[in-house]
Amino acid sequence: MLEEVYKERRERLLEKMELGVAVIANARPQTRSNDTEFPYRPNSDFYYLTGFEEDNSILVLVKGSEKNHTVLFVQSKVPEMELWTGKRLGVEASQTRFEVDAVYSVDDFDKEMRLLMAEQKVLYFDLFSEDLVYTQLKKMAQEMLHVRSVSISPRTFSDIIKLTQEMRLIKSSDEVAEIKEALAITEKAHHHAMKVCKPEMDEYVLQAEYEYIFKKEGAYSDAYTTIIAGGNNANTLHYIKNDTTLKSGDLVLVDAGCERNFYASDITRTYPVNGTFTQEQKELYEMVLAVQLKIIKAIKPQGSKKVLQALSERLLTEGMVQLGILEGHVKTLMDEKAHKKYYPHGIGHWMGIDVHDPCPYNDENGEELLFAEGMVLTIEPGIYLPKEDEDLPEKYRGIGIRIEDDILVTKSGCENLSNSIAKSVAEIEAMCKN
Numbered sequence: 001m002l003e004e005v006y007k008e009r010r011e012r013l014l015e016k017m018e019l020g021v022a023v024i025a026n027a028r029p030q031t032r033s034n035d036t037e038f039p040y041r042p043n044s045d046f047y048y049l050t051g052f053e054e055d056n057s058i059l060v061l062v063k064g065s066e067k068n069h070t071v072l073f074v075q076s077k078v079p080e081m082e083l084w085t086g087k088r089l090g091v092e093a094s095q096t097r098f099e100v101d102a103v104y105s106v107d108d109f110d111k112e113m114r115l116l117m118a119e120q121k122v123l124y125f126d127l128f129s130e131d132l133v134y135t136q137l138k139k140m141a142q143e144m145l146h147v148r149s150v151s152i153s154p155r156t157f158s159d160i161i162k163l164t165q166e167m168r169l170i171k172s173s174d175e176v177a178e179i180k181e182a183l184a185i186t187e188k189a190h191h192h193a194m195k196v197c198k199p200e201m202d203e204y205v206l207q208a209e210y211e212y213i214f215k216k217e218g219a220y221s222d223a224y225t226t227i228i229a230g231g232n233n234a235n236t237l238h239y240i241k242n243d244t245t246l247k248s249g250d251l252v253l254v255d256a257g258c259e260r261n262f263y264a265s266d267i268t269r270t271y272p273v274n275g276t277f278t279q280e281q282k283e284l285y286e287m288v289l290a291v292q293l294k295i296i297k298a299i300k301p302q303g304s305k306k307v308l309q310a311l312s313e314r315l316l317t318e319g320m321v322q323l324g325i326l327e328g329h330v331k332t333l334m335d336e337k338a339h340k341k342y343y344p345h346g347i348g349h350w351m352g353i354d355v356h357d358p359c360p361y362n363d364e365n366g367e368e369l370l371f372a373e374g375m376v377l378t379i380e381p382g383i384y385l386p387k388e389d390e391d392l393p394e395k396y397r398g399i400g401i402r403i404e405d406d407i408l409v410t411k412s413g414c415e416n417l418s419n420s421i422a423k424s425v426a427e428i429e430a431m432c433k434n
C-alpha cells in the first residue's frame with residue numbers, strides 16, 4: 001500500500017484522540033527455544049498505522065491544540081548486527097520513506113519521549129499489554145511528576161487499542177483487495193490438497209501440501225495453525241496435532257488459510273479422504289451447507305451477528321431433527337440448548353490483519369454493532385458428532401463437518417469473497433477426482 005494510506009490512517013486516529021500523546025510499539029521477536037526465534041511478525045495495529053515490518057520500532061502520535069506531530073523510532077543501522085540479522089532501513093532512509101514529522105533512533109526513545117510527554121495530560125498506549133515499552137513509559141510518566149521544570153505530565157492513561165480497533169472494523173477497498181489476494185492463494189491450496197489427498201496419508205503431510213502452496217504462491221505464512229482433522233478428530237474443535245493417518249471412508253476437516261501482506265484468509269472445507277462422500281456423510285454435509293448458504297444470504301447492512309447466530313442455531317437444530325440426531329420439538333430443544341452439544345461455537349468472527357480481528361462487537365453502550373459496508377466476517381456453521389456419543393444414530397458417529405467462507409458486507413448485501421472454492425458435494429468430488 002502507498003505511504004499516504006498509512007498517513008491517512010494516522011490522521012484519522014489523531015482525530016479520534018483527545019489532546020495527548022499516543023505510543024504504539026511494534027511486536028518483539030519471540031523465542032522459540034534457547035536462542036532461536038519464531039519468524040517475526042509485526043504487531044497488527046502498528047502495521048496498520050505504518051506498514052513497517054521491522055521490529056524494535058515505535059510510533060508516537062502527539063495531538064496538540066494547534067498542530068499534531070508524528071514520530072517514528074526505528075533501529076539504527078549497525079553493520080556488525082546487519083551481518084547476522086540482515087539489513088535495516090535505518091533512520092535516514094526511514095525519513096525519506098515515511099510521511100512522519102520526525103524519525104529517531106530507538107536508542108533515543110527515553111530522551112525524546114520525555115520531551116514529547118512534557119506538557120501532555122493524556123498518555124495513550126495499549127493498557128493491557130505487558131510490553132516493556134509500556135512499562136518504561138509508565139515509569140517515565142511517574143518520574144516526570146517530580147521534575148520541577150515540567151509543569152504538566154501525563155496522569156491519565158487511555159487505551160489506544162480501542163480506537164485503532166474501531167478503525168480496523170471497516171475495510172477500505174485496498175484492504176479488501178489484500179484479503180482477496182490471500183484468498184486466491186488459499187483457494188489454490190484447498191484445490192491442490194483435495195486432489196492429492198488420499199487414504200493412508202498422514203494429516204501433517206496434507207498440512208505440508210497446503211503450506212507448500214501458500215509459500216509457492218507468495219504467501220509467506222499461514223494466518224493460523226492449520227487444522228487437518230481426519231474422521232473423529234474433527235470433533236476436537238482446535239485440533240492442531242495433525243499426526244493421525246487419514247483413513248479411506250472418513251472425511252477430513254481442513255481449516256486452513258494463508259496470510260499475505262499481513263492480511264488473513266480463513267477457510268474451512270470438509271471433504272472425503274478417498275474422494276467420494278458416503279450416503280451418511282452426504283446427508284450431514286448437505287444439511288450444514290444449506291444452513292451456511294442461508295446464513296450468507298441473510299447478511300446485509302443493518303444486520304447483526306446476533307441475528308445470524310440465532311438463525312444458525314435454529315436452522316442447524318431443524319436439520320438435526322430432520323436427520324434424527326436430535327429428537328423433539330425444535331423450540332423445546334433450543335430452549336434446553338440441546339443443539340449446543342453438537343454445534344457449540346459461534347457462527348463467525350471479524351477478519352482482517354488478524355485472523356480473528358479484535359474489532360468491537362458492541363458499541364459504547366453495550367449495544368450490538370450492526371453490519372455496515374466494508375466489514376469482513378467469517379461464516380462457519382458446523383456439526384460435531386463424536387464417535388463415543390451413544391445418543392447419536394450409529395451411522396453418524398465419528399463425523400465432524402464445518403464449512404467456512406469469508407464474507408464482505410456490501411452496500412446492498414454481501415459478497416462471498418471465497419465463493420470460488422469448491423464447496424458443493426459435486427464440486428468437491430470433481431475436484432478430488434482430478
Ligand SMILES: [Mn+2]
Pocket residue numbers: 266349378380404
Ligand atoms: Mn474462522
